[in-house]
Amino acid sequence: MASIEFGHQKHATQFIKMKHDFAALKVNQDRLMQAIHEGCEYGQAHRYGDHPTETGMARLSLNDADKEIRGWFKTTVESMGCAYSVDQMGNQFAVRPGKNRTAPPVMMGSHLDTQPTGGRYDGILGINAGLETLKVLHEHQVQTEGSVGVVNWTNEEGARFPMMAVSSGVWSEAVPLDTAWNLSEVSADKDGIKHTMKQELERIGYLGEQRASYKDFPFAAHFELHIEQGPILEMEKRKIGVVKGAQAFKWFEITVKGRDTHAGTTPMNARMDSMLCAAKLIVRANKIAKEKDGLATTGILNMAPGSINTMAHTVTFTLDIRHKSDEQLAKMEEDCRRQFQDIAENDSEKGCSLEWKQLVDSPAVVFHEDCVAAVQDSAIEVCEELEKTSADGQLWKHMISGAGKSLRKMIEALPRRP
Amino acid sequence: MASIEFGHQKHATQFIKMKHDFAALKVNQDRLMQAIHEGCEYGQAHRYGDHPTETGMARLSLNDADKEIRGWFKTTVESMGCAYSVDQMGNQFAVRPGKNRTAPPVMMGSHLDTQPTGGRYDGILGINAGLETLKVLHEHQVQTEGSVGVVNWTNEEGARFPMMAVSSGVWSEAVPLDTAWNLSEVSADKDGIKHTMKQELERIGYLGEQRASYKDFPFAAHFELHIEQGPILEMEKRKIGVVKGAQAFKWFEITVKGRDTHAGTTPMNARMDSMLCAAKLIVRANKIAKEKDGLATTGILNMAPGSINTMAHTVTFTLDIRHKSDEQLAKMEEDCRRQFQDIAENDSEKGCSLEWKQLVDSPAVVFHEDCVAAVQDSAIEVCEELEKTSADGQLWKHMISGAGKSLRKMIEALPRRP
Incomplete structure (x- = not known):
């Protein structure tokens, strides 16, 4: 400076x-x-x-x-x-x-x-x-x-x-x-x-x-x-x-549940692959954030059981979304919830289920x-x-x-x- | 039966x-x-x-x-x-x-x-x-x-x-x-x-x-x-x-390196978000497997440092790919390597780097x-x-x-x- x-x-x-x-x-x-x-x-x-x-x-x-x-x-x-x-x-x-x-x-x-x-x-x-x-x-x-x-x-x-x-x-x-x-x-x-x-x-x-x-x-x-x-x-x-305010942000923990089947014997169309589903959700959240001029970040992801040749039955990841406007942040969340559900049901082969848990809600400040x-x-x-x-x-x-x-x-x- | x-x-x-x-x-x-x-x-x-x-x-x-x-x-x-x-x-x-x-x-x-x-x-x-x-x-x-x-x-x-x-x-x-x-x-x-x-x-x-x-x-x-x-x-x-043989498979450990910057202060276009990159790679590997009539699975994923509001600087994940034909498996691997590199360089904002480590190579059996x-x-x-x-x-x-x-x-x- x-x-x-x-x-x-x-x-x-x-x-x-x-x-x-x-x-x-x-x-x-x-x-x-x-x-x-x-x-x-x-x-x-x-x-x-x-x-x-x-x-x-x-x-x-x-x-x-x-x-x-x-x-x-x-x-x-x-x-x-x-x-x-x-x-x-x-x-x-x-x-x-x-x-x-x-x-x-x-x-x-x-x-x-x-x-x-x-x-x-x-x-x-x-x-x-x-x-x-x-x-x-x-x-x-x-x-x-x-x-x-x-x-x-x-x-x-x-x-x-x-x-x-x-x-x-x-x-x-x-x-x-x-x-x-x-x-x-x-x-x-x-x-x-x-x-x-x-x-x-x-x-x-x-x-x-x-x-x-x-x-x-x-x-x-x-x-x-x-x-x-x-x-x-x-x-x-x-x-x-010249800072005009602080952006709004929300933190979520999202749990994706699928089925832990064998990597060698489960055909792609018979899978409930919670990691693949979670990967799609993370990619989508970032797309939504870009479209809405906001931010999206996944900083923590855990999967179980954690074996190379077994799909995870459960993946849990955090989602941090931010926007300078409370309204736009609410729209980002709404888009994520709707599109995540669609991906879990319709673009995850045999389907995965989702649970959302809100950890933090911090509105914008002007x-x-x-x-x-x-x-x-x-x-x-x-x-x-x-x-x-x-x-x-x-x-x-x-x-x-x-x-x-x-x-x-x-x-x-x-x-x-x- | x-x-x-x-x-x-x-x-x-x-x-x-x-x-x-x-x-x-x-x-x-x-x-x-x-x-x-x-x-x-x-x-x-x-x-x-x-x-x-x-x-x-x-x-x-x-x-x-x-x-x-x-x-x-x-x-x-x-x-x-x-x-x-x-x-x-x-x-x-x-x-x-x-x-x-x-x-x-x-x-x-x-x-x-x-x-x-x-x-x-x-x-x-x-x-x-x-x-x-x-x-x-x-x-x-x-x-x-x-x-x-x-x-x-x-x-x-x-x-x-x-x-x-x-x-x-x-x-x-x-x-x-x-x-x-x-x-x-x-x-x-x-x-x-x-x-x-x-x-x-x-x-x-x-x-x-x-x-x-x-x-x-x-x-x-x-x-x-x-x-x-x-x-x-x-x-x-x-x-x-009537089993005609055993499919070929390979196991890899792939490391994605980005930069651990703050979820709130790093604009999307300035990011080296290794988790987002890894998510794109996992989605792509599954797409390639489907196209080639093979299998792809990620059963283990770890990220560091692991903080809700910080991007991971490093994500390591396993990739298990399988095909009944050795040749097609080799093509799947080739596609993954080429397309992963492209995603890391050109579709990960400021770019991430990749390292591949082969863990297992098991050819097909007839x-x-x-x-x-x-x-x-x-x-x-x-x-x-x-x-x-x-x-x-x-x-x-x-x-x-x-x-x-x-x-x-x-x-x-x-x-x-x-």
Whole structure:
């Protein structure tokens, strides 16, 4: 990414009106990269090259490295005179006061924890970009209308304590506090003990007293800069994705039942081959997804009994379908259910039977248009100065997030503007 | 099956010439069924109905029940004055001498061991049909030209000692004696001990001294009556399959490599989805098999990493392809290899790579035309008297065996007639 800017919680018209005043406010790219690499000294792992920065990260939530970078975060924001607080889930909030101190702040942020084999930017970029924005405001002594801040959400990855976005979940009141506190870590320590989240929050000194709830610490808006996790921008040689929402998705487990007959003695037309049927269903789901401009994925498939010269009597596979529109996702599901049934009954020789089990139903989320407009305006401005690498010359693009639903939960919890 | 008769080791012309003399020689169906049920008292298991004969069988090779039925076999054949012998693999041979005692006998037979959840006819019918034939000859005091006998092959199922047709394999010199003797049973006994085949042969008193080799005990021909293991005769409402040979088959393990990207953030056209590719290959293999009048089966499929919302980077699946003709099987394989490559490169979005590993190559076997003719003549004669249940009125049918290769090994070992 060649340049980074943030949208602000202002109406697009306001933003354009005030543009002149902000002309000098540019991110210091060198400082930003330096801050990222400085923070990555805590918990660095998996060296892949000779350069000091050529490592991955293993900064599992609430481990010693996480404790250290949390201290670094606190020092950084306090050096700029931010109001700093920690809630019951260890979420760190830093707010740079604006003229209006009673309105909720516009927050930027992400998470500082990583996967055990994590990279140097996932989450980390979002925090550092927020901090760099505060630094620019601070060095130019800008007084903003409302307050602006940065948040570090605890265990957003869900890699150590197995619930993704658990602490933003508690803040948005989607997850009960006790559920979160009682989560046991995935792996035991060297003494065979699995600690809970609350124990580890206490151990590293981040069990705050502030209630973890958007009611006690409301946001006006939340912006998150994130590296692209899909390959779309890179493929199309664009620089910035302006995310308009999160796609809807559903997870299913589908069981195909046939008959386990012998590969050598059962003629093709006498078969109830559940693997062949499942293969046809997987191919069809992908065709439907393409037609509807959605996504379909089978990530797990099991078959029984599992012998080279015997057909499977049972195949179970997962189906993950996604679409940016709830309605289109419902149509994809409907098409899959109808066409799967047809394949099982009429295109599987002697026929197979199907069972559907829904595992997850996550509706689509549409971000607030003012927030999207603010990001879009910034993206347009930044991209004007850059070399036009994409086929159509446009370097930014509207996108729908394919990632998890933490943001969704938070957005839903945001107080709606009239 | 309404009636049972055997072909004899005679040229069809001879058989027809002598037909008149054999007119009275008919299988005693009641006696045959009685003998089957009598033998099934040794090792009966898995009751499924109230009638005494409504059980399955668990007569694992060389267990106590197998020892008992072997004794019953010996008593039965000796009561008819047969020459009886046991070889180093516990194979039991019973020969009823003909006029010409120097020519090798025509043997009938099968196996008395069963799967742990076996039925009452698989193998058992072949032995009993042979014994019934000897009884008919015996009670009519027929002196045959050559000698005629019955063989019981040890551990033909391979269920207890894990090598199918191992003892006929030693006799045909396809399996070394020591390899067979040293086979350990699949499951340990209550003391945790796994016995070898040799130990168990010794324990039940069936470690014979006769060398286990077709060179020491040659056959003129081998006939086996077997229940149908596929559904073809039943589907077509026919009574007898005249088996002309065994189909060719090959087993492969095919590895599809793609990339494990996220189900939510990877657009369809940017994917290297190894599961989708594998599904297309399985569907295509079945299409090719149908076109070529062969068989294709995928009985095992594994995928990694195995996560609902992540594409598999690697899918490995088995492919079992079969055809009665070696040439057509080679063409099926060629079609699969070419079309699979095309699908992986051109119909899998960003492409997947393929690796083929051949596990088994078992060429087709064609049975001797005189043997087939003898069975066919008997089948025609028997079927004349029965109700014509099939669509075309013919109750017998030429077939190709889809079962394993024990017979192939034995047939290959048979001395060829000029």
